[in-house]
Amino acid sequence: MLDGADIIQSKKDYDWLGPGAYFWESDPLRALEWAQWKKRRGEYENPSVIGAVIDLRNCLDLVSREDVELVKNAYDAFVTIRSHSGLEVPTNQNPDGTENGDLLLRFLDCAVFRHLHEMVDETPDTEPFDTVRGMFVEGGKAFPGSGIHRRSHVQIAVRNPACIKGIFFPRN
Numbered sequence: 001m002l003d004g005a006d007i008i009q010s011k012k013d014y015d016w017l018g019p020g021a022y023f024w025e026s027d028p029l030r031a032l033e034w035a036q037w038k039k040r041r042g043e044y045e046n047p048s049v050i051g052a053v054i055d056l057r058n059c060l061d062l063v064s065r066e067d068v069e070l071v072k073n074a075y076d077a078f079v080t081i082r083s084h085s086g087l088e089v090p091t092n093q094n095p096d097g098t099e100n101g102d103l104l105l106r107f108l109d110c111a112v113f114r115h116l117h118e119m120v121d122e123t124p125d126t127e128p129f130d131t132v133r134g135m136f137v138e139g140g141k142a143f144p145g146s147g148i149h150r151r152s153h154v155q156i157a158v159r160n161p162a163c164i165k166g167i168f169f170p171r172n
Contacts (some may be wrong), residue, residue: 003095004032007167008021009161010022010157013110013111015157016106016109017110017112018110018114018116018117018132019114020132020156020157020159021157022155022158024132024155024156025133028049030151032048035047035048035099035128041095049169050167051169051170052168053164053166053168054158054164054169055163056133056156059133060132063134063135074115076115077115077119078111090102090108092107092108093107128160130158130159130162130163131163132156133154134154134155135153136153137152138150
C-alpha cells in the first residue's frame with residue numbers, strides 16, 4: 001500500500017509553489033487534464049490521478065493575506081540579494097509553443113518560495129512550512145463578461161510527506 005513517503009516530490013525550478021508533492025484540491029478532472037497535457041508533450045506515458053487525505057499542518061496559505069505578505073517580503077529580500085550579487089532575477093514564462101497568458105513555468109515564483117523556506121529554516125524557533133496552498137486563476141473566462149475562469153484551481157504542495165494521511169483513487 002502506498003503512503004505519503006511513496007509520493008514523488010517535485011523539485012523543478014519552475015514549480016508554481018516551490019518544491020513539494022503536488023495536488024489539486026477537490027478537482028480530479030483538472031489533475032487529469034494536466035496529466036494528459038504532460039502525455040501530449042511526451043513527458044508521461046500513462047496519465048492517471050490519485051487522491052490524498054492531507055493534513056495541511058503548518059501551511060503557507062496564499063489565500064491568507066498575512067501569508068501573501070510573507071511571500072512578498074521574501075520576494076523583496078530575494079531581489080535585493082540577487083541585485084547586490086549581480087545575478088539576474090528569474091522570470092515566469094511559458095513553455096515553447098504555448099501561447100497562453102498564464103505563464104506556466106513559474107521560475108520567479110519558485111525561486112521566491114525556495115528563498116522563503118531558506119529564511120524560515122535559518123530563523124531560530126520557527127517551524128518550517130509543511131504545505132503550501134495557492135489559488136490560481138487560469139484559463140479563459142467561463143462566459144462573456146465573467147470574472148470566473150475555466151481552469152481556476154487550488155493547488156497544494158506537500159513538503160512534509162507525513163502530512164499525507166491516506167491515498168485513494170477518485171471516483172470517475
